[in-house]
Each structure stands twice: as C-alpha cells, then as structure tokens.
Amino acid sequence: MELREVTAYTIKGVQGLTPxxxxLALAFAISGTQQALGTGVWLAQVAQATVNPGFIPAIIFILACVMAFSTGTSWGTFAIMIPIVVPMAExxxxNLGLTLAAALGGGIFGDHCSPISDSTIVSSMASASDHIDHVRTQLPYAMIAAFGALILFVVTGFIL
Structure with a gap:
C-alpha cells in the first residue's frame, strides 16, 4: 500500500468519525450545562415530593429508552442522563449502581432499536437487508428484554 492510499483511507476514516x-462534544457540553444548573439536584427534589423512590430506576430506564431511540445515540444519552442520575441517587x-444501570440499559436499548442509530444502520448494511425490515425484526426481541428489565428495575427499586 502506497503512502497516497494510506493518506486517502485515513482522511476517509476521519471524515466518517467526525459526526x-x-x-459527543455537544452531548458533553449539555452535560456540563446540566451540572452547572443543578438539574439532577432539582429533579431529585421534585421526585422526592411526588414519586415513590422505588419507581425512580424504572422511570430513569424509560426516559433513557425514549431519549436514545429519539436521538439514535447511546453515548449522547449517557452524557445527558448520568449527570442527572448520580445526584438523584445520592x-x-x-442504589447508585441500580440507577446507573437503568440509564445505561435504557440508552443501549434505545440505540439498538432506533432507525437513525449508526449501529443499526451499519448492521442492516452489513447484512445486506432492508434497513426498516432490520429494525422491525430486531424490535420484538429487544422489547421483550426491555420489558423484563423494566419489571426488574421496579422490583429491585423497592428492594435495594
């Protein structure tokens, strides 16, 4: 491989990762803004007055699922949810591990099922299948796992 080819492939790879x-940079900027505003502390105070704490991990899971599905990024969801979840748990x-697991699990579920997620798009391209058909075939299996996780987050939310 010549230097010209290596350079061309390097530039192509960097262009693919730029978005x-x-x-991620924007997500971490939002994360920093949330921390500066005290969003997690404020939400914890609101939740303390209105919601049974045992349901909080399940609520976090649902919100992370919706956020990641809507945005197509698990990492962006992590960057937004973790600065909220940690102060709420404290x-x-x-249980900090349980609330973090809810945020991370929801982010992964939403990213896996989102038709605009890069990993979902790459999976359908790699298998040479229609993209929407791929999303439709993955969704039932992921929903079963998410429903099981949701039930377990409710149960463990009251136990731990």
Whole structure:
C-alpha cells in the first residue's frame, strides 16, 4: 500500500468519525450545562415530593429508552442522563449502581432499536437487508428484554 492510499483511507476514516465526535462534544457540553444548573439536584427534589423512590430506576430506564431511540445515540444519552442520575441517587438514597444501570440499559436499548442509530444502520448494511425490515425484526426481541428489565428495575427499586 502506497503512502497516497494510506493518506486517502485515513482522511476517509476521519471524515466518517467526525459526526460522532461532534455529537459527543455537544452531548458533553449539555452535560456540563446540566451540572452547572443543578438539574439532577432539582429533579431529585421534585421526585422526592411526588414519586415513590422505588419507581425512580424504572422511570430513569424509560426516559433513557425514549431519549436514545429519539436521538439514535447511546453515548449522547449517557452524557445527558448520568449527570442527572448520580445526584438523584445520592439525594434520594437510591442504589447508585441500580440507577446507573437503568440509564445505561435504557440508552443501549434505545440505540439498538432506533432507525437513525449508526449501529443499526451499519448492521442492516452489513447484512445486506432492508434497513426498516432490520429494525422491525430486531424490535420484538429487544422489547421483550426491555420489558423484563423494566419489571426488574421496579422490583429491585423497592428492594435495594
């Protein structure tokens, strides 16, 4: 392989990753803004007055699922949810591992099922299948797992 080819492939690879880097940079900027505003603390205070703390992990899971599905990015969801979840867990006396698992699991589910997710698009391209057909075939299996996880987040939310 000649230097010219290596350079061309390197430039092509960097161009492919540029949108991902931009999304992550913006997500972490939002994360920093949330921390500065105290969003997690405020939401914990609101939740403390209105919601049974045992349901919080399940609610976090659902919100992370919806956010990642809507945006098509699990990493962006993590960057937004984790600065909210950690102060909530601390202030409400929740199990930190459980609440983080809810945020991470929801982010992965939403990313896996989202038709605009890069990983879903690459999977359908790699298998040479129609993209929407691929999403439709993955959704039932993922929904079964998400429903099971949701039930377990409710149960463990009250136990831990």
């Amino acid at each position: 991902v880097v931009i999304v 202030l409400l006396g929740l």
